[in-house]
Amino acid sequence: MTVTLIDNDLVIGELQLGKRPAVIAVDFSNGFTDKESPLGGKFEPQLEANLEIITAATESKVPVFFTTVVYDNEQQASVFRQRLPALNILQRGSHWVDIHEKFSAYANHDNIIEKHYPSAFFSTNLASKLEALNIDSLIITGLTTSGCVRATCVDGLQHNFLCVVVPEACGDRNQPAHAMSLHDMHAKYAQVLPLSQVISYFKSL
Template identity: 85%
Template sequence: MSVTLIDSDLLIGELQLGKSPAVIAVDFSNGFADKKSPLGGDFEPQLEANLKLIEAATASNVPIFFSTVVYDNEQQASVFRQRLPALNILQRGSHWVNIHDKFSPYVNRDNIIEKNYPSAFFATTLASKLATLNVDSLIITGLTTSGCVRATCVDGLQHNFLCAVITEACGDRNQSAHAMSLHDMHAKYAQVLPLSQIMEYFKSL
């Protein structure tokens, strides 16, 4: 889907992605990617789109980070978990916190970002890792569009990164929320772009 702004949206300026991007694959853990999970959905198309994107990123030497929500005790994110009790399955050592097997060739100890809250930036090591790599642009994908993807996008902007959110590579259990969140991100915080455009961008690096 493409995002169409309307007359009542603010005028936006053109953003050009930089020469040093990174991919942030948000919460493709089993807890969200497996439809058997109470947090999950049928996200097979998004998994396949991400696999294509990650393969292309790897071929172009673009760094990739995978975020996952992990809890060690009841105190962590207690209000968030009270609001969404299904999050309580995301205990360290459980199947649910592991990144989906489709991405196992690309996952390592250094590119996993553990988090307690929606944003992959909040109280994590992500910003410092990106700074070390001199990253200037973020290619953001993941689950879910209206939750952790949007939160990561907003925080990416607040860290002054150029952000692109990939349409086919994000998914949500609520399609209305998915569409509205893509609209809002494109209207204010990022570019919402098709996978094909990002694949060409990687080739140009």
């Protein structure tokens, strides 16, 4: 097994990509992709990168899951929402919770995971869906890198999935936080691999 030392971080082992991956596209809802949203930003390059990933995954019969934050009442994630009041726009039935139209050909009732918190795993049925499909590894993309992507990556590892994060397919309103989060995930919880390598991986399955 190859090991690598990243700057002053711990020695890490090289992990082999799994044979049964799934894509977790985190929070590509209008609330996060629309620059007019208080939660949004300019993420067009990330949207295009994800379309490339999701198209390649679908062609290789790799399952794809989308997450969206949805609230039905004031009690759900009340402390989180008090800390970040902009989350209150994410009400069920609103335009803000819908997955971006760029992915309309791929998102459906069965592969959209509704959540109240940053992680795609916390209090959702994502883990059981992945287990039912015998998934062994996750390709994680999404918004934002330092928030919901990182939380999903950490929880993915804690469910013992091999996690890969694709930097071109993740975005953040804070660029230093984006870079630091990618560094931190690669140093401890995941492999950060370029878009081109992930596409080649799908084609090899």
